[in-house]
Amino acid sequence: MLTQGMGLLIGLLSLWFIPHAQFALILLLVSLGILLCRKWFKFSCLFNWVNWGIIWACLNILVWANTTKSLITDAATVEVEGMICSIPYRQAERILFDFCVSYINGQEVGWLSQRKFQASWWHVEDALVSEKSAIHAGETWVLYGRIKPARGRVNPAGFDRERWLLANHYLGQLSVKRWTGFRDLSSISSLYHQMRQSVYEKVRFVLKDSEFQGVILAILMGERQHFSNQQQDVFQRSGTAHLLAISGLHIGIAALWVYWGFLFICKRTAKFCLLIPACRAAEIGALCGALFLLLLSGMAIPACRATLMLSVVFVSRWFGSYLPIANVLSLVMLITLIIFPFSILLASFWLSFGTVSMIALVLNKPSYFREKLVLWFRINWFLFLMLIPVSWVIFGYVSWVAFAVNLLLIPVYSFVITPLIYLAGILAFIEINMAKWLFDWISELIGIGFIIQSKSVEYNQLIPEVSFNPLSLLYVGSLLTISLLPYKLLNLKLKILFLIGFLLSMPFQQKRPYDFQMWVFDIGQGLAVYIETPDGNLIFDTGWGNKQFNLAKTTIIPFLQNNKIRQVDKLIVSHDDSDHSGGVSELLSQVNITQVLSGESILFSHADNCHRATSWQWGRVEFEFLSTDNVLWKSGNNASCVLSVKVGQQHILLTGDIEKQSEAYLIQQGLKPHDFLLAPHHGSLTSSSRQFVNHVRPKYVIFSTGYDNRWKFPKTEVVERYRLIGSEIYNTADDGAVWLYAKPDEQINIASFRRLYPQFWR
Incomplete structure (x- = not known):
């Protein structure tokens, strides 16, 4: 049983690596390989189960791609009928709940398709025109709203929402516009959800004054x-x-x-x-x-x-069979x-089976100590050791x-x-x-x-901060494994050698091979950029946010933590719009920031005005703020900081939300052509004038937009202006985070995370 379980697990690991649109080819090749090899060779049970694992992975992707994924290929406004299949809860001005659909625009959802939407309803009190005063689990409703495929932001660190939605059987996301009808239907499923709702409401009522x-x-x-x-x-x-x-x-x-x-x-x-x-x-x-x-x-x-x-x-x-723990787990x-x-x-899968396996190994490990307290101590100790590399990664x-x-x-x-x-x-x-x-x-x-x-x-x-590198994490895992093996297999000297190797590996840190890196984060409808050189780093804008939630916490902070960055030399806030400045307070509370610069001087009392800031240089990278007309930059979009970055002989232009007036002024002041351009105002028609586009003539232009945003940025006319001059287009909504990097004495390269990591769920 252990062999079969491990073989299937190893085969299904292919789910992490199969690129999109190649699963059918992999399924065909593995199936043919099994048929041909069975005729001439006799393989082990493990090898056969690994192959079956790969086949099972590809078959599930094939079914999912031709049912669930093909059901919603793009965002659309539709009428859906279904049941509220989770307990609704309020977050700020919206209600969140799961909605299990039966019909989309009158068409029944197939039984092989996943049915669950992650639904959100803004300003629900104003929108709900019915006799019902609240939303309850188990009710069957007809709703009018906008559906989107299971989609999330793709960044170099942080939460992969698309993978989570797939693993938890979500069909997509639903933004409710209005309630259009109620169906008085009863089923086992609806009764079950109504039971949970009644328990929830009863317990919440009793707990209304409890802090916990x-x-x-x-x-x-x-x-x-x-x-x-x-x-x-x-x-x-x-x-x-x-x-x-x-x-x-x-x-x-x-x-x-x-x-x-x-x-x-x-x-x-x-x-x-x-x-x-x-x-x-x-x-x-x-x-x-x-x-x-x-x-x-x-x-x-x-x-x-x-x-x-x-x-x-x-x-x-x-049935009279007492299975060993290894067979039970398998x-x-x-x-x-x-x-x-x-x-x-899901990480919970690995944590769950890893924890139980660890406890089983500890319980089966020969020991002279059988007291329960000592055993409890040992179990917690080994679980703590196991979680060190997991928590760090x-x-x-x-x-x-x-x-x-x-x-x-x-x-x-x-x-x-x-x-x-x-x-x-x-x-x-x-x-x-x-x-x-x-x-x-x-x-x-x-x-x-x-x-x-x-x-x-x-x-x-x-406690003094300890920094791990991949080698030291490997030693932690090795020490943990050999500690759980029987004493006869490994003697004390070998364990001491592993421990010495681990201690010696600690000081060595992975050197970064680039002398310039820039990330345009996939932040949704907004802007957030991180630039790093060997001599300094900066953040340009922080994405959307308000008092309840901000995207810096889920995008920028995880990136900084993952790369062990605890010091930022400059935080530049282009202007006061919430999609650019929403994460400032979060960053100031979580990260040590040396200097804050802002396009609108009224934004932060302790911030310096970027329009009056002097240029500076970190290594071979030069930075310069390009000042716009002092009448325009008093407030609003035209107050945005405009930053020009020179790396060797190449130039990058970060423009914030400047509009045509500021663009024209910059051209009058002698604006140079730039190789890379962060498109002004997310591709709005108020920016990227023909004069500006033809003057800057970027080889690459990057739009920072949200998928299916309500303003429909970037506008088609704006994108075409850049295409006509031969610019290569990147859009964070389609490409994920965009990465610019350069090794010493080399040109800047550009890549996007959706293209670098094209997993099938993308």
Whole structure:
């Protein structure tokens, strides 16, 4: 079983690397290879299962491409009928929910197609003209809105939304314009979602005064939208975010407590024990408890995996077969990969199976210590070691206090807080005052734990920062692996040699081979640019944002963390529009910035005016602000900073949102032609005049726009002006982040991330 599971897993890894439009060819070649090789060669079981894994990957891509992907090829305004299949929640001025469609423009969605949309509804109170006062899960509605394919921003670091949407079975995204009808339909699915909605509303009502409402709802139902930013940050940085995810830990807790309860009752009921053994009844009850929590949590994929694992263990026992943990894991992996092949694209898949495998290895490792406390210490220690490279690669930091905090809080949450939350959730439907009293006590306990977590985060910041490179991360993984192998295979001397190698690898950092790099981030409708040289770096604009949310947090900050950049020499804010300055406060709070320059002097009291700033040079890269007419740059788009960057003999022009008046003034002041141009005002008709385009004559022009933006930028007429002079066009909405780079004494090269990484889901 282990061979089959590992073979299928290795084969399905091809999902990470198959380029778009080549899966059919790969499927054909692998299938022909298997048929030909079977005739003349006898291959191992592992090799055969690897091939079947590749075939299964390609078949799933083929089905998805010809059903789900082909159903929505571009954004369109349509009428959709379907069911609200998640609990709606409010975020600022909009309502977010999942909408499972049955019909699009009257045409039924095929059974092989994914049906779920990520829906958003702005200003819902003004738009909803019906007798209904709220949106509830399980209701069947007819909505009019704009649908888009499953699409996200593609950047050198941060969250890959397109991959996440695919792995979680989303058809696309829906922006609701208005409600057009209500269908009074009833089904098992609608009743299920209505049940979740009623539980959610009842518990929220009881918890309305609780500071930790979000934590309790996350543990009870998997609803994580009520966290404050501070709570979310503390749980992540203390290494305890897993306490809130309904997966193996919570499914196991529910099953364990139900098992103990049934066992206690059954052993004291003689007549019942004559019908079925007490242990068997307790196992059936435990499985039912796990299934109930699975349904309550919305049947998330991690919870499905944990419940499946528990089911395999119990069912094998009922048939008299006690499977080793390796076989249980392999069988669960096989079933998961067959039912949810795209789940391999999620980090939770690897964390889930990696954690369980690590615990199994620790439990099976020969040891002279059998005390439970010592075993608990060892399990947490090895999990902490496993998460060091994972946390560093994904988040760019390591929570060094996670070991101590988890050692203390996991038992508290497992045996006190989580069971009490389940009990209080049941009491909410029986005796609301008692439930409120119990939830108050639970909030107090969570509050005490939160104080410990907050203090641990403060202590973590006091620990000197350790920087890992790929070699040192490889040594961490190797040390972890050899530590779990039997003692006879590796002696102490070899382990010491690995440890010395790891310590020696720490000081070595990967040298960056470029003396100039520039990233135009895929920031949606807005602008954000990062420029780096060996002697300094700068950020030009920060993307869209407001008080509730900003794109700098999801795009620029992850990029800086991933590249271990903690110092920015200059932050340039072209002007005060929210799609250019929305992330300034986030950057100022997260990054050490030496100087801030702004096109509108009223924007920041401590910012310097870029129109009066002097030129400077970092290495062979020269920077110069081109001042526009002082009447125009008082405020508005024409106040934008215009930055010219010279790399060797090539020039790059960053223009912000300047319009035709400023363009004409720059030409009068002797503006030179530039090889690379960041198109003014995202390709608006108010900019990129024929005179400006013909004068600058860029070889490459970059538009920073959002996919299907409401202004339809860049305008077709503007794009054609650049095409007529032979410019090569890049648009972040179509190409993802655009990367300009140059090695010492070489010309600037240009690339885009959608072209560099053409995975099939793009």
